[in-house]
Amino acid sequence: MVGTPRRYGTGVHDDLEDLQASHVYDLTTDDDEEGAENAQLIEDIKDDDFDDSENPIPQDNEVEVVYLFERQTFRDNEERWMAGLPAPPPRRPKGSKPKRQAFVAWEPRVKTEHPYHILDSCVLPSGDRLLPGNFVEVRSPPNFKLKSEDFFKIKKIFELNEQVILRGWIYRRTNTLEGMLSRNLNEVYQVLQRNLEDPRDIETQSLHDIPLLQVWRVRELVTTNCTFPEHSFRDGQDFSHMSSNTVVAFAKPNLHLTCRWQRVFFYKTKMDLEYGVTSQRAVLRITETECAKGFATPDAVLRGAYAKFRSDGLCFGDIFAGAGGVSSGAREAGFSPKFAVDKNGPACRTYRLNFRDTQVFEEEVFYYLTIRDHIDSHTCVIHISSVCKTLSPAHTVQGQDDDDNAATLYVISDILTKNRPRICTLEQTAGALQPRHMPIFNSFVQQFTIMGYSVRWGLQNLSEFGVPQSRKRLIMIASCPGHPLPDFPKPTHGPGLLPFVTVAEALAPVTPGLPNHILPKIIRPGRYRPYSPHQLLPGCITTTGGQNxxxxxxxxxxxxELACLQTFPLDHVFIGTRGQTMCQVGNAVPPRYSKLLYQEIMKVLLEVEQVDKYGTSHDQPILLDDEEDVQMDLNRITIELD
Structure with missing residues (x-):
């Protein structure tokens, strides 16, 4: 007797450990534009260089198709649970253009009480036999030609309610990421999700189910960590006699696909996952262990081409350094600031005063990148805080320097080329994630990925890290090919943790006579309302001090006092007028957060250095076989390295 399916999140357990529910993807893309008109080199051919309407996907037995792409909210009703088949989407009138709309929120795979039977294989209507491990192309909905079809790698095949179900992982073409990855033909990425409260591995959490009816045909997939175009369909093929459109028409449906990237969605809680509220996202390069056999390059070889450890410590470079907020935190975490770049004169004088052993380049970043010649410009870690005025929510009136400020947003790739860092961090205003700025933000990601760097990003509320103000900043961390990507630091303050740092606690060390502690004139009584200092700062500190x-x-x-509220140490002195020094303080990244961030980065760098030197992590115990005939409770001996 078949039971009634239960709603997701009920915690029902299946027999197999990997059958636990994974829920919803928050995937939102728009249909890609039509293809290019001019012929290009084969390695530059993009996925959208060809109009699918000239070579439509056959739609056999359209009435029996269970659609993967639903343009509506999913509901727990009989239709969703395959009791009935959805009606085909209405036909679009000829000549009309499709509306731009969100792509799809993936239907969650839900644990049910239904009995199921594991199958060794199954057969498509075309006669092809499917086995676990096969890579298949998913059928698109009829009457709505998507520019990019989706793909599925099968892990398990089972029968449920007299219907064959495939369980596995979703893959998509890179042209669906709206510019975060290069739109190269037949390049795909794997879609993964992770609930940070779930102890299972990310591969298990990312499993999804689709009916066999949604599978169109078997495709070939190559998973590699090599750089494009190595191991792509272009290897061993001669397309010199074919036009660009002809190559796309032949290669897109017939030749193998290559996966070099993963797109990962992170959720803090199970509820966040169900509602699609991500805490951070990432675009990760495939690692050596994830590659198909014969298609891997050792990670140590890949990262060996980037900045190496120096005898004088872990070097750090600060681009758009300002007064040195990030450098101050990095120095406390154990890094040695090697150089800083900024064009603001008072800020550079402040930086020189507080970092006497650091070379400061008081110049435009474009001069630093194009004209200035460095004998040894390779630096282990680089931070970039490009000008954020044009992306700030407070920026409502166009300024005379807007064009120059906007140009600084597009220098990431040039910095990575010049300095070759192993790790790069970027800080920006939270306004960069507003919908109107998404093309600019996507360009941030692409400037990293086009250089082969993995990158993760998320909004960080700095009050959760000991900063006495609710200050939200976009933080991005990137790592070079072959190098593990560091995590964000874990919050230290908040519910269940340390109490938030209050204004009174932050100002307690301030005493008369300290540098930059000149009391402003008394304002007229009643202009500002007094408030309790035993709370977070009511406003956020800006370049003018904010409404504080x-x-x-x-x-x-x-x-x-503003510097203390930004967590600068008392001995950090600022040079300039009151307006200039307030601007330096307001532009800075709080050193307390920077210290926590770079401590996480330091851990990863030291672990990788240990592996490169000795072939094992310093913290990883070495296990030796117990060959002696001695009665012991353990079968293996653990020797901890000092």
Whole structure:
């Protein structure tokens, strides 16, 4: 007797450990534009260089297709549970253009109480036999030609309710990422998700189910960590006698696909996963262990082409350094600031005063990248804080420097080319993730991925890391090919953790006579309302101080007090007028957060260095076989390295 399917999130357990539910993907893309008009080199042919309407996908037995792509909200009703088949989508009138709309929220794979039977194989209507491990192309909905079809790698085949179900992982063409990856023909990425509360591995959490009816045909997939175009369909093929459109028409449906990347969605809680609220996202390069046999390059070889460890410590470079907020935190984490670049004169003087052994280039970043010649410009870690005014939500009136400021957003690839860092971090205003700025943000990601760097990003509320203000910043971390990608630091303050740092606690060390602690003139009584200092700062510190005043309501903050609220150490001195120093403080990344971030990066760098030197992590125990005839409770001996 078949039972009633239960809603997802019920926690029902199946017999096999990998059958636990994975839920919803928050995938949102728009249909790609029509293909290019001019012929290109074969390695530059993109997925959208060909109009699928000239070579439509055959739609056999359209009435019996169970559609993977639903343009509506999923509901727990009989139709969703395959009791009935959905009606075909309405035909679009000729000559009309499709509306731009969200692509799809993937239907969750839900644990049910239905009995199922594991199958060794199954057969497509075409006669092809499917086995676990096969890579298949999923059929698109009829009457709505998508530019990019989806693919599925099968892990398990089973029968449920007299219907054959495939369980596995989703793959998509790179042209669906809206510019985050290069749109190279027959290049795909794997879609993964991870609930940070779930102890299972990410591969298991990312499994999804589709009916056999959605499979169109078997395709060939090559998984590699080599750089494009190595191991692509272009290897061993001569297309010199064919036009660009002809190559696409032949290669897109027939030749093998190559996967070099993974797109990962991270969720803090199970509820966040069900509602599609991500805490961070990432585009990761395939690692050596994930490659198909014979298609891998050792990770140590890949990262060996980038900046190496120096005898004078882990070198750090700060681009758009300002007064040195990031450098201060990195120095406390154990890094040695090697150089800094900024065009602001007062900020550079402040930086020189506080980092006497660091070379400061007071110049435009374009001069640094194009004209200035460095004998040894390779630096282990680089930070970039490009000008954020044009992306800030507070930027409502166009300024005379907007064009110059916007140009600084597109220098990431040039910095990576010049400095060859192993790890790169980027900080930007939270406004960069607003819908109107998404093309610019996607270009941030592409500037990393086009150089082969893995990258993760997320909004960080700095109050959760000991900063006494609710300050949200976009943080990106990137790692070079072959290098593990560091995680974000874990929050230290908040519910269940340390209490938030209050204004009173941050200002407690401030005493008369400290540098930059010049009391401003008394404002007229009643202009500002007093507030309790035993809380987070009501506003966010900006380049003008923001709408912030002293808790007593009688005056504004001094520059030293603002610096303490930004977690600068008391011995960090600022040079310039009050307006210039307030701008330096407001532009800075709080050193306390920077320290936590670079401590995480330091851990990964040291572990990789240990592996490269000795073939094992310093923290990993070496296990030796117990060959002696001695009665022991353990079969293996663990020797900890000092």
């Amino acid at each position: 005043w002293h808790p007593n309501g009688a005056r504004l903050y001094t520059v030293r």
